[in-house]
Amino acid sequence: MDRDLFCRVGAALYGPPPLWHEPLSIDLAVGLRTCQRWAAGTREIPDIEMELLALIHERGRELATVADLLSDEPVDP
Numbered sequence: 001m002d003r004d005l006f007c008r009v010g011a012a013l014y015g016p017p018p019l020w021h022e023p024l025s026i027d028l029a030v031g032l033r034t035c036q037r038w039a040a041g042t043r044e045i046p047d048i049e050m051e052l053l054a055l056i057h058e059r060g061r062e063l064a065t066v067a068d069l070l071s072d073e074p075v076d077p
Helices: 003-014 021-028 032-040 049-072
Strands: none
Touching: 003 021, 003 032, 003 049, 021 032, 021 049
16 A cells, blocks of 8 residues: 555545544554554555455444434424
8 A cells, every 4th residue: 555545545534634643543553653654654554455444434334324314303494
């Protein structure tokens, strides 16, 4: 995985840098500095594509659930 895609995934999941570094490091069970080094390109990113895909799918399901709840809310005139 290249650095740009890693950063794009982090930002899509948790917001712009540096907001996404800490929550992503927690979800991946790696140190914050490790995640920051991957993002900076000073360390090679291991094969974590499947873990990232799982986080993306989990977030997507949660967003779909919240969207359904919002659509069921009555709208004030």
